[in-house]
Amino acid sequence: LAKTTQPISMDSYEGQEVNITCSHNNIATNDYITWYQQFPSQGPRFIIQGYKTKVTNEVASLFIPADRKSSTLSLPRVSLSDTAVYYCLVAPSGGYQKVTFGIGTKLQVIP
Amino acid sequence: DTEVTQTPKHLVMGMTNKKSLKCEQHMGHRAMYWYKQKAKKPPELMFVYSYEKLSINESVPSRFSPECPNSSLLNLHLHALQPEDSALYLCASSHGGQEIIALHFGNGTRLTVT
Numbered sequence: 641l642a643k644t645t646q647p648i649s650m651d652s653y654e655g656q657e658v659n660i661t662c663s664h665n666n667i668a669t670n671d672y673i674t675w676y677q678q679f680p681s682q683g684p685r686f687i688i689q690g691y692k693t694k695v696t697n698e699v700a701s702l703f704i705p706a707d708r709k710s711s712t713l714s715l716p717r718v719s720l721s722d723t724a725v726y727y728c729l730v731a732p733s734g735g736y737q738k739v740t741f742g743i744g745t746k747l748q749v750i751p
Numbered sequence: 752d753t754e755v756t757q758t759p760k761h762l763v764m765g766m767t768n769k770k771s772l773k774c775e776q777h778m779g780h781r782a783m784y785w786y787k788q789k790a791k792k793p794p795e796l797m798f799v800y801s802y803e804k805l806s807i808n809e810s811v812p813s814r815f816s817p818e819c820p821n822s823s824l825l826n827l828h829l830h831a832l833q834p835e836d837s838a839l840y841l842c843a844s845s846h847g848g849q850e851i852i853a854l855h856f857g858n859g860t861r862l863t864v865t
Binding site: 672674676732 | 781784793794795799801807839841843845847854856
């Protein structure tokens with residue numbers, strides 16, 4: 641299983657773009673990268689999934705370089721409601737997954 | 752609101768009690784998971800069911816007993832718990848198909864063992 645490393649915490653002002661980078665040096669060929677957001681006392685919420693290059697949805701963008709050893713979650717123009725813990729996970733496609741969470745990044749958005 | 756429903760939202764139980772946590776999803780997902788989350792820590796995987804069969808048990812103590820009665824339901828039976836078992840218990844499901852690995856979580860059951 642690929643181990644992930646993220647910054648423990650980040651601060652950002654409202655309206656700024658936030659980039660959170662995750663390192664996953666031993667990612668396997670059939671592994672996908674997913675990101676989750678978690679608010680206190682709620683379950684994690686799936687944000688975005690990618691395999692390579694760039695993926696964008698209505699919430700975020702995910703940038704994955706060619707070697708796939710890292711990925712960057714980009715949140716455009718954050719608001720106070722984006723204050724949460726963000727987890728990067730790596731898991732193989734297909735069937736069930738032994739998905740384990742790293743420590744995550746606590747993003748604090750400042751007014 | 753989430754598509755994975757967990758009941759109850761809160762549970763207080765004594766160390767000699769027997770209780771059950773329930774999880775339900777109607778997305779047609781074939782994999783279901785139990786996670787345990789302590790305060791300010793990431794979720795820890797406990798069990799995984801795939802097509803209603805227990806596929807992963809992360810060396811969880813036998814006082815936690817999972818059950819998957821059908822593809823939509825997942826239970827966690829609790830017996831003789833310890834105060835250190837107090838935590839947020841999260842259920843999740845995933846499609847189980849190729850290239851679709853997103854986990855869908857419920858909002859958890861906050862368990863307090865007294």
